[in-house]
Amino acid sequence: GQNIDQPTEMTATEGAIVQINCTYQTSGFNGLFWYQQHAGEAPTFLSYNVLDGLEEKGRFSSFLSRSKGYSYLLLKELQMKDSASYLCAVRDSNYQLIWGAGTKLIIKP
Amino acid sequence: SQTIHQWPATLVQPVGSPLSLECTVEGTSNPNLYWYRQAAGRGLQLLFYSVGIGQISSEVPQNLSASRPQDRQFILSSKKLLLSDSGFYLCAWSTQQGSGANVLTFGAGSRLTVL
Numbered sequence: 001g002q003n004i005d006q007p008t009e010m011t012a013t014e015g016a017i018v019q020i021n022c023t024y025q026t027s028g029f030n031g032l033f034w035y036q037q038h039a040g041e042a043p044t045f046l047s048y049n050v051l052d053g054l055e056e057k058g059r060f061s062s063f064l065s066r067s068k069g070y071s072y073l074l075l076k077e078l079q080m081k082d083s084a085s086y087l088c089a090v091r092d093s094n095y096q097l098i099w100g101a102g103t104k105l106i107i108k109p
Numbered sequence: 110s111q112t113i114h115q116w117p118a119t120l121v122q123p124v125g126s127p128l129s130l131e132c133t134v135e136g137t138s139n140p141n142l143y144w145y146r147q148a149a150g151r152g153l154q155l156l157f158y159s160v161g162i163g164q165i166s167s168e169v170p171q172n173l174s175a176s177r178p179q180d181r182q183f184i185l186s187s188k189k190l191l192l193s194d195s196g197f198y199l200c201a202w203s204t205q206q207g208s209g210a211n212v213l214t215f216g217a218g219s220r221l222t223v224l
Contacts, residue, residue: 004152031210042199042215043153050210087153097213099152 002026004100006088011106012078020073020086020103028093034062034073035087037102043087047073075105083107111136115200115216122223128173128187130219132200135181140202142183143213144175147197159183160205195223 005023012018024032031050035043049055049064049071061074073086085102092098115132122128134140144156155168157175165175172191176184183200200216 008150033210033212040218040220042218043213045212045214048210048212089153095211096155097153099154101150101152 002092002098004088004090004098006086006100006103008101009104009106011108012075014078014080014107014109016078017074017076018078018105020075020088020105022071022073022088022100024069024071024088024090024098024100026069026090026092026098029066030091030093030095032062032064032071033089033091033097034060034071035089037085037087039084046086078107080107080109111202111214113200113202113214113216115219117219118217119220120222122190122221124192124223125189128185128190128194128221130185130198130200130221132183132185132216133181134202137181137202137204139180139205141205141211142177143201143203144183144185145199145201145215147199147218153199157185190221190223192223195221197221 003025034046037043047062059076087102088100089097143158145153159177198219201213203211
């Protein structure tokens with residue numbers, strides 16, 4: 001079966017750095033996505049990785065290792081507004097998105 | 110720019126009543142359209158997707174149905190709601206499949222409570 005694993009919840013301090021991991025087992029691979037979802041709101045796109053390596057976008061970076069079936073989302077200089085759930089999703093060989101259950105990130109002052 | 114509208118935002122319905130959620134996209138043509146359901150603690154579940162008018166693919170057998178009467182309109186319906194239909198429903202669109210990310214853009218969501 002296809003599976004996406006990410007931690008259920010993480011806690012970090014304002015101003016710090018946090019890394020949210022995602023591991024996947026899917027039928028083929030055509031890209032990995034990270035979305036941010038604030039409570040009660042729709043997910044919004046953060047990043048897309050299709051090749052190995054690090055993609056940096058401001059305070060957020062996303063890393064991919066296809067051989068290990070592994071990605072992480074790195075958030076720097078955490079702000080209170082970063083408190084949200086972070087969803088990892090992988091597009092399989094049929095171009096269908098497989099979603100993880102999300103990681104709830106709690107930021108403390 | 111492209112925008113996606115989804116309504117109603119919240120609804121409370123009795124068991125056995127009908128359902129209609131509507132989604133429209135502006136600023137693009139021939140989009141792929143999707144209906145997802147999100148349950149607490151679980152990943153997004155794809156319910157239906159459409160690549161064109163009248164073309165609907167169902168991913169999960171259930172008492173829900175979808176229709177695409179116009180290019181940029183996607184409707185989720187049920188004739189008789191079940192308690193298990195409660196959840197957060199999300200409409201989304203993307204460009205047609207091709208090279209690149211084909212990022213999903215979501216509507217604001219509809220919170221359905223079935224009593």
